[in-house]
Amino acid sequence: xxxxxxxxxxxxxxxxxxxxxxxxxxxxxxxxxxxxxxxxxxxxxxxxxxxxxxxxxxxxxxxxxxxxxxxxxxxxxxxxxxxxxxxxxxxxx
Amino acid sequence: xxxxxxxxxxxxxxxxxxxxxxxxxxxxxxxxxxxxxxxxxxxxxxxxxxxxxxxxxxxxxxxxxxxxxxxxxxxxxxxxxxxxxxxxxxxxxxxxxxxxxxxxxxxxxxxxxxxxxxxxxxxxxxxxxxxxxxxxxxxxxxxxxxxxxxxxx
Numbered sequence: 003x004x005x006x007x008x009x010x011x012x013x014x015x016x017x018x019x020x021x022x023x024x025x026x027x028x029x030x031x032x033x034x035x036x037x038x039x040x041x042x043x044x045x046x047x048x049x050x051x052x053x054x055x056x057x058x059x060x061x062x063x064x065x066x067x068x069x070x071x072x073x074x075x076x077x078x079x080x081x082x083x084x085x086x087x088x089x090x091x092x093x094x095x
Numbered sequence: 096x097x098x099x100x101x102x103x104x105x106x107x108x109x110x111x112x113x114x115x116x117x118x119x120x121x122x123x124x125x126x127x128x129x130x131x132x133x134x135x136x137x138x139x140x141x142x143x144x145x146x147x148x149x150x151x152x153x154x155x156x157x158x159x160x161x162x163x164x165x166x167x168x169x170x171x172x173x174x175x176x177x178x179x180x181x182x183x184x185x186x187x188x189x190x191x192x193x194x195x196x197x198x199x200x201x202x203x204x205x206x207x208x209x210x211x212x213x214x215x216x217x218x219x220x221x222x223x224x225x226x227x228x229x230x231x232x233x234x235x236x237x238x239x240x241x242x243x244x245x246x247x248x
Contacts, residue, residue: 016233038218046199046200046202046203047199047202048188048191049188049191049212049213049215050191050196050197050198050199050200050211050212050213051124051125051211051212051215052124052200052205052207052208052211052212053123053124053125053126053127053179054124055121055214056124056196056212056215057131057212059122059129060129060186060214060215060218060219061186061188061213061215062175064177064185064186064218065177065186066171067218067222068174068177068186069133070171071169071173071222072170072226073230074225074226075166075170075225075229077229077233078166078229078232078233079228081232081237082163082232082233083158083205083238085236085239086236087241088118092226
């Protein structure tokens, strides 16, 4: 019974992966570029920044950068929390 | 603590590294780079000091409480600047056209003007402050932990 279930789940997984591989975007062909064209044409007038990358990172995709900053904040908080146990141990003893 | 030659060279080099990092942060809207990258450059200078001197020497001049406050301030400035333009959308660049950082450069490639790009330079400064303080605190805490000393509150 367990072998049959394992075989079925294996077949489903293989079918999923192979279908995903076949449905993959053809290598080397560009994806639809409407968004890129809009940003390249309008970024300088809309944000006034000479660097389009900066305008994308901080303006068009600012929410993503907020997430990055949150990741950094969480990492720093975690490191400082973990490495401060030494002091608490000395206080309790 | 390494030899006197290494310490002297690190003392001379740290000024240039800090200047270069602050330059990358300040010109994030004109040249490649920005808050994250410039902050990483500055923190690489701090790591150089940490290697040349030991962590005890560095702990005297860097208070961890101050670093934590700096990082929180940077995150807060970033979030507040994101919320300023909430009348239109989240992260709407409301400073374009205003007297502060409001100039719009001529279309196409150009030498660049520092007072452009709306809220992107203040955001770069906020992120730079955050990255400098956060990574410095992490590196210092790791070094102090490795040397067996307690982290100063």
